[in-house]
Amino acid sequence: MASNIHQDYFLNIFEQNIGIIIKIARAYTKTIQDREDLINDIALELWKSFERFKGDSKISTWIYRVALNTSINYNRKYKSSSLASLSDLKLVNRINWLIEQDETSQAEILYDCINELNAFNKAIILLYLDGNSHEEISAITGITKTNVGTRIGRIKEQIKNLVIKKKQNYGTD
Amino acid sequence: MELIELQNMWKQYDDKLSETTRLNKEILKRLLQSKPERRLNWIKLKAGFNLVLPIVAIGLVLLPNIIFRNEIDFYAGSLLFGIVYILFYYWAIRYYMLINKIDYTNSITLIRKKVKQLEKYKIKISRLGYILIPFGILGIFLMANFPIFSKHSILPLSLIILVFLGSVYYTFKYEVFEQFRKIDIELDEIEQLEEK
Numbered sequence: 001m002a003s004n005i006h007q008d009y010f011l012n013i014f015e016q017n018i019g020i021i022i023k024i025a026r027a028y029t030k031t032i033q034d035r036e037d038l039i040n041d042i043a044l045e046l047w048k049s050f051e052r053f054k055g056d057s058k059i060s061t062w063i064y065r066v067a068l069n070t071s072i073n074y075n076r077k078y079k080s081s082s083l084a085s086l087s088d089l090k091l092v093n094r095i096n097w098l099i100e101q102d103e104t105s106q107a108e109i110l111y112d113c114i115n116e117l118n119a120f121n122k123a124i125i126l127l128y129l130d131g132n133s134h135e136e137i138s139a140i141t142g143i144t145k146t147n148v149g150t151r152i153g154r155i156k157e158q159i160k161n162l163v164i165k166k167k168q169n170y171g172t173d
Numbered sequence: 174m175e176l177i178e179l180q181n182m183w184k185q186y187d188d189k190l191s192e193t194t195r196l197n198k199e200i201l202k203r204l205l206q207s208k209p210e211r212r213l214n215w216i217k218l219k220a221g222f223n224l225v226l227p228i229v230a231i232g233l234v235l236l237p238n239i240i241f242r243n244e245i246d247f248y249a250g251s252l253l254f255g256i257v258y259i260l261f262y263y264w265a266i267r268y269y270m271l272i273n274k275i276d277y278t279n280s281i282t283l284i285r286k287k288v289k290q291l292e293k294y295k296i297k298i299s300r301l302g303y304i305l306i307p308f309g310i311l312g313i314f315l316m317a318n319f320p321i322f323s324k325h326s327i328l329p330l331s332l333i334i335l336v337f338l339g340s341v342y343y344t345f346k347y348e349v350f351e352q353f354r355k356i357d358i359e360l361d362e363i364e365q366l367e368e369k
Contacts (some may be wrong), residue, residue, distance in 0.1 A: 014201070018194055019187060022194065023190070045277050045341070049278045052276075062278055065279065065280065065281070066277045066278055069284045070277055072284070072285070073277075073288070104181050106185070107182070109177065110182055110183065113194065120281070120285075120366070129180055130187075131180075136344070139280070141280060141281045141282060142279075142282030142283050142367055143281030143282060145211075159179060160179075
């Protein structure tokens with residue numbers, strides 16, 4: 001009974017924050033299959049760490065951390081199998097518990113640009129676009145507040161140029 | 174295009190996502206109940222297999238082919254092989270335990286540093302492994318009373334040594350130092366991000 005309540009509580013948190021997970025998974029993968037696998041992995045990592053979550057930080061901070069760390073590591077494991085301790089299992093279920101619609105072309109352009117960034121910058125810009133403050137970004141990433149500010153400035157320039165270039169390639173304005 | 178436009182684009186996408194995303198809680202619930210357990214069992218099974226395999230290999234391959242002799246060569250060979258074998262075994266277990274200690278609820282920089290340090294550890298143990306393998310092989314030869322310096326053995330033995338030396342030379346000169354250099358640069362970069 002207690003376990004069910006625990007699980008329901010987790011599911012509610014998960015549902016409230018599913019947007020964060022989808023956006024992060026989309027940014028760190030290139031194919032739909034990878035994305036689905038990654039969302040499954042994130043869900044499981046969150047569930048595994050849920051018992052250890054004592055509310056010392058905000059729920060969103062915990063979700064961002066687990067989702068971003070899983071995503072960064074997910075990319076790694078497909079390059080090298082040496083660190084794939086938790087990911088060797090090939091019995092990945094299709095993600096049949098999630099229903100979502102196709103994204104807009106604008107979002108597609110934005111993701112294409114975000115994809116060009118390295119893992120750290122990708123994390124920072126995703127957190128920034130989601131409306132997190134410099135302080136929150138610092139807490140999630142471990143980067144100092146000053147560095148977050150500097151990085152955002154640089155990424156902004158990079159993204160700006162990339163969006164213009166991509167829009168030209170897509171033939172939209 | 175300014176950042177504010179990007180943020181607006183993002184906001185629109187976010188709103189649309191919230192509207193169109195639906196969760197099937199029942200399926201997710203079942204998935205959460207069964208999959209971590211299955212995954213955990215798989216990890217345990219794999220770990221168990223990796224722990225048992227070297228022992229089985231020794232039992233099946235080495236022991237039936239080696240006859241005990243009360244000679245200094247045999248003891249020296251057993252000692253050499255035993256030390257190398259135990260070290261390899263210990264490193265493999267330690268590496269596995271370190272991987273499992275990684276906690277994704279920590280900050281990104283911390284996890285990145287841990288992963289990089291793990292990579293470094295892996296390279297270090299591979300390097301030490303390279304150095305120790307000849308001693309392990311020598312131990313087997315001594316235990317098996319293999320005639321190292323006979324007419325029949327000199328050609329295959331020379332070939333083994335040549336291939337081994339070539340591999341060590343290539344690995345040390347081109348791969349290991351380059352990998353270490355890259356990892357150290359990445360670690361420095363991460364530390365700078367945390368310190369400034």
